Amino acid sequence: MPELPEVETTTRGLAPHVTGQTVTTVNIYQPQLRWPIPKELTQLEGQTSGDITRRAKYMLWNFPQGSVVMHLGMSGTMRVVDAETPLKKHDHFEVVFANGKALRLNDPRRFGAVLWQEKNTELSIIQSLGPEPLSNHFDGNYLHQKLAKRKGAIKNAIMTNAVVVGVGNIYASESLFLSGIHPKRAANRVSKERCQLLANNIKLVLKKAIQQGGTTLKDFTQADGSPGYFAQQLNVYGREGESCAQCQSIIKNMTLGQRSSFYCPKCQR
Structure with a gap:
């Protein structure tokens, strides 16, 4: 399972490719991951994304009205490709941008997650988390x-x-x-x-x-x-x-x- 450094590395690697990009299409090819991918993610179409941050092993991709909460599970990977690139087996979730690129989640075991968190709220899975190990609070x-x-x-x-x-x-x-x-x-x-x-x-x-x-x-x-x-x-x-x-x-x-x-x-x- 990807651990905190892997998730942090992925977050940093994705940031320059997704921050500030306008979403044209949200494709849910397989909704049944650890939890069902919510259909309301299609509301992101036409929206411009903010930054992408990490909380524990979750990536929070921020938008004006909330955040896409993503988890890599046991075997998930995120990658940015040309939107015309053929899908791979186990590509379950895709966000296409106006610049012709696409962000895709590939997860063979389907233990990952793509969820939605409204602005100024926290999902229960986020609320229950302890402090970040690299924060000053942890000593x-x-x-x-x-x-x-x-x-x-x-x-x-x-x-x-x-x-x-x-x-x-x-x-x-x-x-x-x-x-x-x-x-x-x-x-x-x-x-x-x-x-x-x-x-x-x-x-x-x-x-x-x-x-x-x-x-x-x-x-x-x-x-x-x-x-x-x-x-x-x-x-x-x-x-x-x-x-x-x-x-x-x-x-x-x-x-x-x-x-x-x-x-x-x-x-x-």
């Missing part, structure tokens, strides 16, 4: 407070959207490694000092991933079709059986919350 004090009553594994806790958004499996594993925290450690047993270290490393890992274009996943490509590069520099994720770069111990993998969790048994306690 060690906040994290320690949120974890105080959580007895479950720290890795699951930092992947919970009500605690902080956008820390997916890859980046949780990497942040915990840099912080020397075992992924199975009880969340409420992480000290305030280590929470500060963890919050700082979450920011560091995500910023680095965004700068380098997101993590290369088999289903993800950037808006221009090129892959990300951060996967080449991962410390533990996907490296089961390999040597830890810090201590030469063998990287291990266990399942937490139905997800693979990679860690160094010596460096992480």
Whole structure:
């Protein structure tokens, strides 16, 4: 699944192509995604778009009367093409612009979403989200407070959207490694000092991933079709059986919350 850096990379890649463009046609080829694509999106025809921003793993494409809320799901990609370009299999949603270009959502598994959010309102899925990990609101004090009553594994806790958004499996594993925290450690047993270290490393890992274009996943490509590069520099994720770069111990993998969790048994306690 594309994680926060992939979604941020996609958002930045799309912005210069869709901002300020006049919509001529909205085509819904397959309305049944995670939730049905609302027919009222056709109201965008004749409208000029504003900017495109990100909230957690959602992209918000802003218009005067509201926002198109888009999620890539497990395998979705967004791309800008010439409007005459033949549709690909699994192209489910398309916005055609007056300049002859088109924005298309391709989603083989149909776990993505295209929704409508009226101006000055928030969808319930947006309202329930915790703070952005790169915001000033997310720091060690906040994290320690949120974890105080959580007895479950720290890795699951930092992947919970009500605690902080956008820390997916890859980046949780990497942040915990840099912080020397075992992924199975009880969340409420992480000290305030280590929470500060963890919050700082979450920011560091995500910023680095965004700068380098997101993590290369088999289903993800950037808006221009090129892959990300951060996967080449991962410390533990996907490296089961390999040597830890810090201590030469063998990287291990266990399942937490139905997800693979990679860690160094010596460096992480």
